[in-house]
Amino acid sequence: MIRKVMITAGACAWLALLSSPATAATDKANNADTYRLLSLFGDVFERVRNEYVEPVSDEELIEAALNGMLTSLDPHSGYLNPKSFRDMQVQTKGEFGGLGIEVTMENGWVKVISPIDDTPAAKAGLQPNDFITHLNGEPVQGLSLNDAVDRMRGPVNTDLKVTVRRDGQAPFEVTLTRAVIKIQTVKYKLQDNVGYIRVSQFVESTDTNLRKAIDQLKKDGGANLQGFVLDLRNNPGGLLDQAVAVAGDFLDKGEIVSTRSRHPEDTQRFNAHGKDLTDGMPLVVLINDGSASASEIVAGALQDHRRAILLGTKSFGKGSVQTIMPLKDHGAMRLTTARYYTPSGRSIQAVGIEPDIKVLPSKVEALNQPNDHFGRSEASLPHALKNDTLPKTQAKPESDAKTEDGKAPAPAAPQPQPAADGKTPPAGAPSALMEALRMGDPATDYQLARAIDLLRGLSLYKGAAKAN
Structure with a gap:
């Protein structure tokens, strides 16, 4: 009776154990050991259900045993009961x-x-x-x-x-x-002639929305578009096929990722087969320690192909692939079935991806200069020569301006700056620079500001090279 309950509740899992090719190839002694261990499990199960201080259902015990077996393997394997499995399926739809x-x-x-x-x-x-x-x-x-x-x-x-x-x-x-x-997994805007694209997760609609974002930014930027920033910070990952598709949107050809499982014949390679939708424009990818799994696949592929410059801090370091295996009428099991490798053959498991340019999250504030240094330049010196190339109608440099009493004007007092919602903060409100960093706004997001500066430099260098 005990084994009947065990086989019924976890039939797929236990039958897979007993009938897998690896088990069939073992000798009779190993088979006997396996059956003895399963018998031990049955004995423990029977004692718990009969002697535990409070009643517990057979289903709870079997599900806990399955989950314990899987979670002991690695942090990402586990058992999904029917409710958790339905929730997971809904989540991947966004x-x-x-x-x-x-x-x-x-x-x-x-x-x-x-x-x-x-x-x-x-x-x-x-x-x-x-x-x-x-x-x-x-x-x-x-x-x-x-x-x-x-x-x-x-x-x-x-x-x-x-x-x-x-x-x-x-x-x-x-x-x-x-x-x-x-989840709106793709957000974008044109920021100072740079196309900023934020991808927060990889779900079924991510690649479709990314393509729309690139197309719209190219239309909005026109000939002035200098490049793209792909923001993968705090992106925990998601679907492998979406990661491959997103990386392929920036590559003309070449391998994106390979997965290697326990059996060499199951090795898979995923390649770019389309066209770089950005036409080779400069690309900077932002990563941090919240960039994991699928986002690391994208970052690793673009870094190995030297298609993008990675900027930020080291990524999370999840270099494994999980397969969801439905169990008939009993949810599913999430099992780690492979490791993945970037195009150069490196595994990022437990080590992460190092950015090409390390930039820590920071805030930058302008230094308050003493009044006697305000606006100091050649034009402020007494009897300075005038610029003979300026039109005569042009006003004098600001530093030469005088007030009615003949003295140079005092520098204007700093004015409150509009907040993100367009409203001016009240007097005494904390400065935006003192608030938490907000992604997508280079005024408060130092990493993004550095990425935009880098793209401008690359664009200027590329334009100069063409001119020569």
Whole structure:
């Protein structure tokens, strides 16, 4: 009876174990050991169901056993019960309910890989490498990753209080309101004649929307378009085919990624077969420690082909591929089935991708110069020669201007600058530079400002080379 329950509840998993080619090739002694171990599992299962202090269903025990077996392999393998499997299928379509946060498990705590743009988690200020230690006051240690994720999900408009531990800070609590997460994975705008494209995740619609963004930016920029910035910061990854398609949008030919599994004959290579939609224009890719998995595939391919300059900080370092294997009437298993390699043959597993130019997130403020140094130049010196190439009607340099009393005017007092919503902040409001960095605005996003400067330099150099 025990084995009947075990085989019924996890038929696909156990039958795969007993009938796989590798097992069939082993000798009789190994087969006997396998059956003895399965018998041991049956004995433990029977004792737990009969003698545990509280009743527990057979289904719960089997699901926990399956999940324990898979999660012991690596952080990304696991069992998905039917509900979790449905949630995962919905998420890859770009719309789901929850907090909007990509997580993994580390040392028994939930570790944030990346919050997803414009979600409750992102708006609350959660950051990559934050650790979630408690959910509604209850510790997460002892929970599986799937259990922790299930507790973070819930009805829309309900609150969840999470306790966060961040390096260099005391633990703090954040209350998040669950919402329907509709992911707009591609955002774009023309910024100072540079096409800025932000890709926050790789779902089924990502490549289609990226192509539309590139086409629109080329129309908006016209002949003045100097290049593109592809922002993959805090992009936790997603679908492999979408990563391959996105990388192919910037390459004419060549390998994008290869995957190598346990059996050499299962090696796969994915190549670019289309056309560089940007016509070879300068490209800078922004990455950081929240850039993982599929986003690392794109960054690695563009770096190896020297198609783009990578700028930012080292990526997350997830160099493995997971396959979702449905189990009839019992959800699915997520199993790590391969490692992936960039076109040059390097694995980024646990080491990440180093950017070509390392730029830490920073804020830059103009130095306040003393009044006696304000506007100092050749034109401010007494009896300075006039510029003989300027039209006579042109006004004198600003430094030569005098007030009615014959003195040079005092420098104007700094004026409040409009906020992002176009409104002027009230007096005493914190400077935008003192606020958290906002991606997509070079005034407060130092990494993006550096990327735009780099593109301008490349564009000027390319134009000079053509002229010569």
